[in-house]
Amino acid sequence: MHYRGLVYVWVRMSVWLHLMEGEKMPSLTTFCYFLSLLFYGMGYSKNLLIKNYTTYISASDYTFLVSLTTGYFVLAIFFAVSGSFYLFVNLRRGVL
Numbered sequence: 001m002h003y004r005g006l007v008y009v010w011v012r013m014s015v016w017l018h019l020m021e022g023e024k025m026p027s028l029t030t031f032c033y034f035l036s037l038l039f040y041g042m043g044y045s046k047n048l049l050i051k052n053y054t055t056y057i058s059a060s061d062y063t064f065l066v067s068l069t070t071g072y073f074v075l076a077i078f079f080a081v082s083g084s085f086y087l088f089v090n091l092r093r094g095v096l
Helices: 002-021 027-051 059-093
Strands: none
Touching: 027 059
16 A cells, blocks of 8 residues: 555544544644645546556656646645644643
8 A cells, every 4th residue: 555545544544533532623623634635636636647648748747747746645645644733732632
Protein backbone atom coordinates (compact mmCIF):
# COMPACT_ATOMS: atom_id res chain seq x y z
CA MET A 1 0.00 0.00 0.00
CA HIS A 2 1.32 3.43 -0.91
CA TYR A 3 1.83 6.14 1.69
CA ARG A 4 -1.13 8.04 0.21
CA GLY A 5 -3.37 5.09 0.92
CA LEU A 6 -2.07 4.88 4.48
CA VAL A 7 -2.82 8.54 5.08
CA TYR A 8 -6.34 8.08 3.73
CA VAL A 9 -6.92 5.07 6.00
CA TRP A 10 -5.48 6.98 8.97
CA VAL A 11 -7.83 9.91 8.40
CA ARG A 12 -10.84 7.66 8.01
CA MET A 13 -10.01 5.64 11.15
CA SER A 14 -9.43 8.73 13.28
CA VAL A 15 -12.74 10.21 12.15
CA TRP A 16 -14.54 6.94 12.80
CA LEU A 17 -13.00 6.44 16.25
CA HIS A 18 -13.77 10.00 17.24
CA LEU A 19 -17.39 9.75 16.15
CA MET A 20 -17.78 6.44 17.98
CA GLU A 21 -17.00 8.25 21.24
CA GLY A 22 -20.13 10.34 20.73
CA GLU A 23 -18.37 13.68 20.75
CA LYS A 24 -18.73 16.48 18.25
CA MET A 25 -15.75 16.94 15.99
CA PRO A 26 -14.31 20.48 15.89
CA SER A 27 -15.12 22.41 12.74
CA LEU A 28 -11.43 23.09 12.04
CA THR A 29 -10.69 19.37 12.06
CA THR A 30 -13.63 18.69 9.77
CA PHE A 31 -12.48 21.44 7.41
CA CYS A 32 -8.92 20.05 7.36
CA TYR A 33 -10.18 16.53 6.62
CA PHE A 34 -12.40 17.87 3.85
CA LEU A 35 -9.46 19.72 2.29
CA SER A 36 -7.31 16.61 2.63
CA LEU A 37 -9.82 14.50 0.73
CA LEU A 38 -10.26 17.25 -1.86
CA PHE A 39 -6.53 17.51 -2.56
CA TYR A 40 -6.21 13.72 -2.57
CA GLY A 41 -8.89 13.54 -5.26
CA MET A 42 -7.24 16.28 -7.29
CA GLY A 43 -3.88 14.54 -7.10
CA TYR A 44 -5.41 11.21 -8.02
CA SER A 45 -7.14 12.72 -11.06
CA LYS A 46 -3.86 14.29 -12.22
CA ASN A 47 -2.15 10.94 -11.69
CA LEU A 48 -4.74 9.25 -13.92
CA LEU A 49 -4.23 11.99 -16.51
CA ILE A 50 -0.49 11.28 -16.58
CA LYS A 51 -0.97 7.51 -16.82
CA ASN A 52 -3.62 7.64 -19.57
CA TYR A 53 -2.16 10.38 -21.72
CA THR A 54 -2.76 9.20 -25.30
CA THR A 55 -0.44 11.49 -27.26
CA TYR A 56 3.16 12.46 -26.81
CA ILE A 57 3.72 14.77 -23.87
CA SER A 58 6.74 17.05 -23.79
CA ALA A 59 9.26 16.83 -20.98
CA SER A 60 8.36 20.23 -19.57
CA ASP A 61 4.63 19.42 -19.54
CA TYR A 62 5.34 16.06 -17.93
CA THR A 63 7.52 17.67 -15.26
CA PHE A 64 4.83 20.26 -14.54
CA LEU A 65 2.09 17.62 -14.22
CA VAL A 66 4.21 15.43 -11.95
CA SER A 67 5.10 18.42 -9.77
CA LEU A 68 1.47 19.47 -9.56
CA THR A 69 0.40 15.93 -8.64
CA THR A 70 3.07 15.69 -5.98
CA GLY A 71 2.06 19.07 -4.58
CA TYR A 72 -1.57 17.95 -4.29
CA PHE A 73 -0.56 14.82 -2.41
CA VAL A 74 1.71 16.80 -0.10
CA LEU A 75 -1.15 19.20 0.68
CA ALA A 76 -3.45 16.23 1.36
CA ILE A 77 -0.98 14.79 3.85
CA PHE A 78 -0.39 18.19 5.46
CA PHE A 79 -4.09 18.85 6.03
CA ALA A 80 -4.71 15.32 7.31
CA VAL A 81 -1.89 15.59 9.83
CA SER A 82 -2.78 19.12 10.94
CA GLY A 83 -6.46 18.21 11.40
CA SER A 84 -5.54 15.13 13.40
CA PHE A 85 -3.09 17.12 15.49
CA TYR A 86 -5.74 19.73 16.28
CA LEU A 87 -8.17 16.99 17.26
CA PHE A 88 -5.53 15.27 19.41
CA VAL A 89 -4.64 18.51 21.23
CA ASN A 90 -8.30 19.24 21.98
CA LEU A 91 -8.91 15.72 23.23
CA ARG A 92 -5.83 15.82 25.48
CA ARG A 93 -6.84 19.17 26.97
CA GLY A 94 -10.31 17.92 27.62
CA VAL A 95 -11.89 20.73 25.64
CA LEU A 96 -14.16 18.36 23.75
